[in-house]
Amino acid sequence: xxxxxxxxxxxxxxxxxxxxxxxxxxxxxxxxxxxxxxxxxxxxxxxxxxxxxxxxxxxxxxxxxxxxxxxxxxxxxxxxxxxxxxxxxxxxxxxxxxxxxxxxxxxxxxxxxxxxxxxxxxxxxxxxxxxxxxxxxxxxxxxxxxxxxxxxxxxxxxxxxxxxxxxxxxxxxxxxxxxxxxxxxxxxxxxxxxxxxxxxxxxxxxxxxxxxxxxxxxxxxxxxxxxxxxxxxxxxxxxxxxxxxxxxxxxxxxxxxxxxxxxxxxxxxxxxxxxxxxxxxxxxxxxxxxxxxxxxxxxxxxxxxxxxxxxxxxxxxxxxxxxxxxxxxxxxxxxxxxxxxxxxxxxxxxxxxxxxxxxxxxxxxxxxxxxxxxxxxxxxxxxxxxxxxxxxxxxxxxxxxxxxxxxxxxxxxxxxxxxxxxxxxxxxxxxxxxxxxxxxxxxxxxxxxxxxxxxxxxxxxxxxxxxxxxxxxxxxxxxxxxxxxxxxxxxxxxxxxxxxxxxxxxxxxxxxxxxxxxxxxxxxxxxxxxxxxxxxxxxxxxxxxxxxxxxxxxxxxxxxxxxxxxxxxxxxxxxxxxxxxxxxxxxxxxxxxxxxxxxxxxxxxxxxxxxxxxxxxxxxxxxxxxxxxxxxxxxxxxxxxxxxxxxxxxxxxxxxxxxxxxxxxxxxxxxxxxxxxxxxxxxxxxxxxxxxxxxxxxxxxxxx
Numbered sequence: 033x034x035x036x037x038x039x040x041x042x043x044x045x046x047x048x049x050x051x052x053x054x055x056x057x058x059x060x061x062x063x064x065x066x067x068x069x070x071x072x073x074x075x076x077x078x079x080x081x082x083x084x085x086x087x088x089x090x091x092x093x094x095x096x097x098x099x100x101x102x103x104x105x106x107x108x109x110x111x112x113x114x115x116x117x118x119x120x121x122x123x124x125x126x127x128x129x130x131x132x133x134x135x136x137x138x139x140x141x142x143x144x145x146x147x148x149x150x151x152x153x154x155x156x157x158x159x160x161x162x163x164x165x166x167x168x169x170x171x172x173x174x175x176x177x178x179x180x181x182x183x184x185x186x187x188x189x190x191x192x193x194x195x196x197x198x199x200x201x202x203x204x205x206x207x208x209x210x211x212x213x214x215x216x217x218x219x220x221x222x223x224x225x226x227x228x229x230x231x232x233x234x235x236x237x238x239x240x241x242x243x244x245x246x247x248x249x250x251x252x253x254x255x256x257x258x259x260x261x262x263x264x265x266x267x268x269x270x271x272x273x274x275x276x277x278x279x280x281x282x283x284x285x286x287x288x289x290x291x292x293x294x295x296x297x298x299x300x301x302x303x304x305x306x307x308x309x310x311x312x313x314x315x316x317x318x319x320x321x322x323x324x325x326x327x328x329x330x331x332x333x334x335x336x337x338x339x340x341x342x343x344x345x346x347x348x349x350x351x352x353x354x355x356x357x358x359x360x361x362x363x364x365x366x367x368x369x370x371x372x373x374x375x376x377x378x379x380x381x382x383x384x385x386x387x388x389x390x391x392x393x394x395x396x397x398x399x400x401x402x403x404x405x406x407x408x409x410x411x412x413x414x415x416x417x418x419x420x421x422x423x424x425x426x427x428x429x430x431x432x433x434x435x436x437x438x439x440x441x442x443x444x445x446x447x448x449x450x451x452x453x454x455x456x457x458x459x460x461x462x463x464x465x466x467x468x469x470x471x472x473x474x475x476x477x478x479x480x481x482x483x484x485x486x487x488x489x490x491x492x493x494x495x496x497x498x499x500x501x502x503x504x505x506x507x508x509x510x511x512x513x514x515x516x517x518x519x520x521x522x523x524x525x526x527x528x529x530x531x532x533x534x535x536x537x538x539x540x541x542x543x544x545x546x547x548x549x550x551x552x553x554x555x556x557x558x559x560x561x562x563x564x565x566x567x568x569x570x571x572x573x574x575x576x577x578x579x580x581x582x583x584x585x586x587x588x589x590x591x592x593x594x595x596x597x598x599x600x601x602x603x604x605x606x607x608x609x610x611x612x613x614x615x616x617x618x619x620x621x622x623x624x625x626x627x628x629x630x631x632x633x634x635x636x637x638x639x640x641x642x643x644x645x646x647x648x649x650x651x652x653x654x655x656x657x658x659x660x661x662x663x664x665x666x667x668x669x670x671x672x673x674x675x676x677x678x679x680x681x682x683x684x685x686x687x688x689x690x691x692x693x694x695x696x697x698x699x700x701x702x703x704x705x706x707x708x709x710x711x712x713x714x715x716x717x718x719x720x721x722x723x724x725x726x727x728x729x730x731x732x733x734x735x736x
Contacts, residue, residue, distance in 0.1 A: 034274070034275070034277075034332070034382055035382070036332070036380050036381060036382055037380070037381045037382075037383070037384045037385070038334060038335050038378070038379075038380055038381075038442075039077055039378065039379045039380075039381065039385065039439070039442075039443075040337070040342075040360070040376050040377075040378045040438060040439030040442060041072070041079045041376060041377045041378070041379075041439050042376045042437035042438070042439035042440050043079065043439075043440070044070060044079055044081055044376070044377040045374060045375060045376060045377070046064030046065050046070065046359055046374065046375075046377050047064055047065065047359065047373055047374045048064065048314070048315060048343060048345050048358070048359055048373055049062045049063065049064035049070070049345055049346060049357050049358065049359060049377065050062065050063045050064065050091065050092055050093050050094060050095075050345075050346060051093065051094035051095070051136065051223075051270075051346045052094075052095050052346055052348060052357060053094075053095050053096050053097040053098075053102075053348060054074065054097060054348055054350070054355070055097035055100075055102075055117070056097070056100075057073075058073055058074045058075050059071050059072070059073050059074075059097075059117070060072040060073070060074060060348070060355060060357070060379070061095040061097060061102050061117070062092075062095055062346075062357055063091060063092020063093070063095060063104065064092075064359065064377065065081075066087065066089050066090065066091060067083060067084055067085055067087045067088075067089055068081055068082065068083055068084060068087075069081070069082040069083075069084050069092065069095075069102075069104075069115070070082075070377060071117070072357075072377075072379060073385075074353075074355065074381065074383070074385060075385055075386060075387040075388075076385060076387045076388050076389065077385040077388040077443070077446075078388075079377070082117075082120065084104075084113070084115065084122055086113055086122040086123075086124055087104070087106060087113065088106075088109075090106040090107060090108075090109050091106065091107055092104050092105075092106060093105045093106060093107050093134070093135045093136065094135065094136050094137060096137060096139060096145055098139065098145055098160075098161050099160060099161055100116075100118070100161075101114055101115060101116050101117075101161040101162075102114070102115040102116075102117055102161075103115075103137075103145060103158070103161055105134045105135060105136065105137060105147060106134070107133060107134070107135055107296070108131075108132070108133050108296035109127065109132060109133075109134070110126065110127055110132050111124040111125055111126055111127055111132075112124075112125050112127055112134060112147065113125070114161050114162060123162075125164075125165075127147075127149060127156070127165075128149075128154075128156070128165065128167055129149050129151055129152045129154065130151070130152070131151050131293070131294075131296075132149055132151060133149065133150045133151045133291070133293060133296055134147050134148065134149050134150070134156075135148070135150065135177060135178070136148055136177065136178040136223050137178075138178070138179055138180055138181060138187065139181075140181045140187065140202050141181055141183065141202070142202055142203070143159075144157055144158060144159060144202070145157075145158040145161075146158075146179070146187065146200075147165065148176050148177055148178055148179060148189075149176075150175050150176055150177045150291065150293060151293040152169070153169065153170040153174065153175055153176040154167050154168065154169050154170060154176065155167070155168045155169075155170065155176065155179075155200065155207075157205060166205070168200075168205055168206060168207070170198070170207055171207055172191060172196075172198050172207065172210050173191070174191030174192060174193065174196075175191065175192070175291065175293065176189060176191070177189075177222060177291070178190075178222040178223040179200065179222060179223075180222075180223065180224050180225055181202060182225075182227060182232075182247075184247065185201065185202055185203060186199045186200060186201060186202065186208075187199070187200040187202055188200075188222075188225060188232070189222050190213075190220035190221070190222035190234065191210070192218075192219050192220070192288075192290065193216075194212060194213070194216035194217075195212070195213035195215060195216055195217065195218035195219065195220055195236075196210045196211055196212045196213055197210070197211045197213065197220065197234070197245065198210045198211075199211075211245070211250055213243060213252065214243065214252045214255070215236065215239075215243070215255075218236040218239065218243065219236060219237045219238055219239075219288035219289070219290070220234045220235070220236060220237070220243065221234060221235045221237050221268065221269065221270060221271075221280075222234075223270045224270050224271055224272060226271070226273045226278040226322075226324070227247070227273065228273075228276075228278075228324035228325070230246060230247050230248050231244050231245065231246060231247065231253065231324070232244065232245040232246075232247050233256075233278060233322075233324065235258075235268045235271075235280060236255075236268075237267055237268050237269070237288055237289065238266065238267055238268075238285075238286070238287055238288040238289075239261075240257060240258045240261025240262065240268070241255045241256060241257050241258060241261075242255060242256040242258065242322070243255050244256065256322075256327070258320060258322075258329060259329050262286075262307060263307065264282075264307070264316075265282035265283060265284065265307060265316055265320075266283065266284055266285050266286035266287070266306065266307040267282065267283035267284070267285040267286070267287075267289070267313075268280050268281075268282060268283075268320065269281040269282065269283055269315070270346065270347070271319070271320075271347065272347050272348070272349045272354060273349070274349050274351075274354050274382070276323070276324075276325060277321055277322065277323050277324075278321070278322040278323075278324065279319045279320070279321055279332060279347065279354070279356075280319060280320045280322075281315055281316075281319055281320075281344055281345060281346070281347065281356075282315070282316040282318060282319065282320055283313060283314065283315050283316060284306040284307050284308050284310065284313050284314055284316065285305065285306060285313035286303075286304060286305060286306055286307050286313075287301040287303075287305070310369065310371075311371055312371060312373065314343055314361065314373055315343040315344060315345045315358060316343065316344065317333055317334050317341055317342050317343060317344060318331040318332060318333040318334070318344065319331065319332045319333075319344055319347075319356065332380075334358070334378065334380055337360065337438055338432075338434050338438060339360075339362060339363060339413065339432030339433065339434045339438065340360040340361050340362040340363050340369065340375055340432050341360070341361045341363075341369045342358055342359075342360055342361075342378050343358040343359050343360070343361060343373070343378075344356050344357075344358045344380060345357060345358040345359070346358075353381070353382045353383045354381070354382045355379055355380070355381050355382070356379070356380040356381075357377070357378065357379050357380075358377075358378050358379075358380075359373065359374070359375050359376065359377060359378060360375030360376045360378060361373055361375060362374075362375050362413060362431065362432045363431065363432045364430060364431065365429060365430050365431070366429060366433075370431075376437075376439050378439075388443075388446060388447060388450070389447065389450065390447050390448070390449075390450030390451035390452070391447055391448065391451045391456060391500055391504055392456075393456065393459050393460070394456060394459070394460045394503055394504075396460070396463060396464070396481075398484070398485045398506065400484060400485070400487070400506075403487060403506050404487060404590070404593065407487075407489075407491075407492075407593050408590070408592040408593060408595075409592055409595055409596070409597050409599070410597065411491060411492070411595075411596050411597065411602055412431070412596060412597045413431040413432040413433055413434070413596075414429050414430060414431040414432060414433035414602075415429075415430075415431070415596055415600050415601070415602055415603060416429050416433065416602070416603050416604045417433050417435070417491065417602060417603070417604035417605060417606050418433065418604055418605070419604065419605035422605040423604055423605045426603075426604075433604075434492070435492055435493060435494075435495065436492045436493055436494045436495070436505075436507070437492070440494075440505075441494045441495070441496070441505075444494060444496060444501040444504055444505055445496060445498075445501060447504075448496070448498050448500045448501040448504070451500050453498070453499070453500050454523075456500055457499065457500070457519050457520060457523045458523045460503075460520065460523075461478065461520045461521075461523040461524045462523075462524070464477050464478055464481050464520075465477050465478065465524060470543075470544075471526050471541075471543035471544070472543055472544055472548075472566075474524055474526065475521065475526065475541045475543060475548070475550060475566075476557050476559075477557070478517065478520050478521060478524075478550075478552070479517065479550055479551075479552040479555070479556055479557055479559065480552075480556045480557030482513060482516055482517055482520070482552035482553070482556075483513075483552050483553055483555075483556030483557070483586070484556070485503065485506060486502070486503070486506060486507070486508040486512070486513055486516065486552070486553060487506055487507050487508070488508065488509065488510075488513075488553050488586035488587070488607075489507040489508065489509070490589055490593060490594050490606050490607040490608070491593075491594065491602055491606050492507060493505075493507045493508060493509055493512065494507065496512075497511075497512070497515055499515050499516045499518075499519035499520075502515060502516050503516055508553065509553075510536055510537055510538075510551075510553055510554075511537050513551075513552050513553035514530055514537050514538060514539045514551075514552075516552070517539045517550055517552045518530060518539055521539070521541055521550070526541055526542070526543060527541070527542035527543075528540065528541045528542065528550065529542075529547075531569050533569070533619040533620060533621075534618065534619050534620070534621055535618075535619060536619040538550065538551040538569065539551070539552075540568060540569060544565075546568060547568040547569070547570070548565075548566040548567065548568055549566055549567060549568060549569060549572065553586050554584050554586055554616065555582055555583070555584070556585075558582060558583065559582070560572060560578060560579040560581075560582045562578075569620070572620050573620050573621055576617050576620055576621065576622040576709075577615075577617045577622065577706075577709040577710040577713075578710065579616045579617060579620065580615045580616055580617050580706065580709070580710045580712075580713045580714065581710055581712035581713060581714055582616070582714060583714050583716070584616060584714070585716070587607065587610060587612075587613045588610045588630075588716045589607070589608075589609055589610065591609055594606070594607075594608060594609060609629060609630065610627065610629055610630050610716060611626055611627055611628055611629035611630070611651075611652065611653070611654065612626070612654075613626070614626050615627060615706060615713075617709070617710075625706055626653060626654035626655065627653070627702075627704065627706065627713075627715065628651040628652065628653040628657075628659045628702035628703070628704050628715075629651045629652045629653070629702065630649075630651065630702065630716070630718045631648040631649055631650070631651045631661055631683070631700045631701070631702045631718050632648060632649040632718055633647075633648055633649075633698070633700070633718055633719070633720035634647035634648055634649060635647065635734060635735065635736045636720075636722050636734060636735045636736070637735065637736050638727070638735060638736070639686050642688060642689050642692075642724070643686055643687065643688045643689065644686070644687060644689060644722070644724060644735055645684050645685070645686055645687075646663060646665075646684060646685055646686075646687055646698060646700075647683065647684045648661065648683055648684070648700045648718065648720075649683065650683050651702035653704055657704050657705055658681075658704060658705050659681075659702050659703070659704050660679055660680065660681050660702075660703050660704075661679065661680050661681070661682075661683070661700055661701065661702055661703070662677075662679050662700070662701040662703050662715070663676075663677065663678050663679070663680065663685060663698070663699075663700050664676065664677045664698070664699045664700075665677075665687060665696050665697070665698050666696065666697045666698075666699070667694070667696060667697075668697065669695075669697055671697055671699055671719075675690065675696070679703075689724045691724075692724050692725060692726065693723060693724075693725055694723065694724075695721055695722070695723045696721060696722055696723070696724075697719065697720075697721045698719065698720045698721060698722070699717035699718070699719055700717060700718050700720075701715040701716070701717050701718075702715065702718075703715050720734065721734060722734030722735050723735070
């Protein structure tokens with residue numbers, strides 16, 4: 033079987049893609065989304081999505097790369113499109129038919145493009161992308177929907193009811209003859225055909241057989257049955273020939289595909305629509321492979337994916353290489369495909385994308401906020417992320433669940449393998465520490481940057497342990513943060529080691545005559561220190577609760593980051609909102625103790641002419657315990673100028689407002705009895721703001 037390379041592009045979500053072409057620069061152009069063109073470079077694996085509003089919400093049935101431009105067919109449409117990919121300009125061209133339907137076309141050996149108008153059964157011949165089409169009507173009864181040229185100077189097409197093959201003379205530009213098929217009820221696939229020797233191989237799409245035609249004599253030979261028809265697949269679709277073998281896509285659809293030109297739709301036949309009973313009908317994850325010399329069949333299958341089933345749809349070949357594109361069906365439940373044929377764009381290639389670049393120099397200007405924005409309500413699969421070693425399966429799980437988008441992870445690993453890691457890490461470490469005069473300052477800069485550039489992702493992280501891949505993903509957990517920290521410090525020649533803790537691992541850097549904690553994801557540039565000196569793990573264990581005074585902002589998640597698109601929490605072996613993880617002292621060996629959850633802000637209420645009631649949600653503490661609320665009101669947004677402070681066990685209090693029409697800023701901290709172990713314990717604040725205005729003033733100002 034021919035070796036193939038599988039590429040999955042999770043950044044492009046599409047329904048089933050359609051017929052495509054590859055231009056002279058090796059850009060693959062295809063439609064899958066309405067009003068959108070998808071492009072993919074075969075040698076670099078780069079992808080683009082380009083809006084094309086001229087499509088008018090129509091699907092793009094076939095793309096042709098021709099003389100530096102692209103020609104698009106749009107199905108039931110009064111026009112086709114001519115698109116310039118360099119200038120990003122598009123022009124509509126009229127289809128000369130009353131109720132035009134153009135799905136497919138064919139480029140010819142003599143440099144023409146023929147589009148097949150099926151409502152009136154006409155060939156539209158174009159001499160160039162911008163040329164007006166010449167119309168040649170098909171004289172034979174039936175619907176002309178597609179065709180393919182052979183090197184004998186003819187274009188071959190199939191007609192149904194009854195089944196027959198017709199020929200079009202490419203030089204004389206006229207239809208010349210028809211040849212009845214041996215089975216009048218057959219529905220021959222007409223968008224392509226296979227030739228071996230002097231024999232043309234066509235396929236009866238819904239009957240599971242190849243029909244063979246001797247091109248010299250015009251006589252039909254014995255049909256060839258295909259294996260597994262009616263069990264594995266029900267429909268044989270278009271295909272291509274490559275190095276002596278024939279490849280055809282397969283579908284679960286169990287009937288011939290016939291278009292009603294009056295409605296532009298495929299009528300629903302009687303009986304079950306699919307061989308597997310699943311709806312809707314769909315392409316499959318495999319192609320049928322036929323060796324005409326050996327008369328044997330096989331399958332070419334896409335690699336299994338953890339979160340869905342890949343569909344292999346349309347194909348292209350130039351004789352030296354081939355590409356098959358498709359999409360993913362996300363699982364509705366583990367292992368079972370759903371009814372939503374919309375997922376990641378995929379490509380199966382006969383040649384590797386050898387020019388896919390490694391990573392050059394790291395982007396020090398990483399936009400953390402933009403990165404986090406991509407995660408808010410993005411996760412649309414299962415609400416439960418199973419980790420067998422930590423959590424048993426939940427019974428009513430629905431949707432795909434993965435630790436990281438598989439296509440993105442595969443790309444990270446491929447490009448990391450092509451990266452000069454030593455140069456990459458050295459350049460980054462040196463850039464971050466430029467001008468630093470001591471190892472202590474160098475370590476501090478490295479730790480601050482690692483915390484900034486790596487998001488302690490509560491849901492999705494790559495499994496990679498390569499520091500370059502982790503840095504490029506910008507998502508990590510504690511062990512991966514340590515891996516990156518160690519790699520960058522080693523690049524600077526600073527001694528560093530990994531130190532295991534309880535359910536945690538950290539780095540320790542050696543400078544100024546001793547070891548010092550270097551836990552980047554937890555503490556960043558502000559590691560637990562005394563009198564300006566960062567402590568070692570040994571020193572922290574000797575004063576167990578000392579570290580709890582330092583901010584652990586990595587666990588103070590925005591609640592939206594642990595929610596799905598439909599606003600439910602994602603559960604399983606994942607990190608939750610603040611309060612679900614223990615104080616840092618636990619990792620050093622102390623008894624487990626959890627901080628209270630955020631006192632989420634609620635609207636304030638009027639309590640008098642110049643007073644109001646500040647409200648917040650009750651904080652919860654795992655395993656129970658006393659909780660109080662430290663409330664502070666500031667007159668400035670930086671929260672540096674306090675005008676009020678109180679501590680209460682209630683979830684509201686009365687505050688007298690000094691000035692109307694002035695914005696005040698509120699911080700509420702839920703504090704617990706852990707303060708007895710360390711009175712300086714760090715508690716994150718829930719923030720809100722309000723403006724007190726006269727009651728008759730229209731609008732909402734954070735006060736009810």
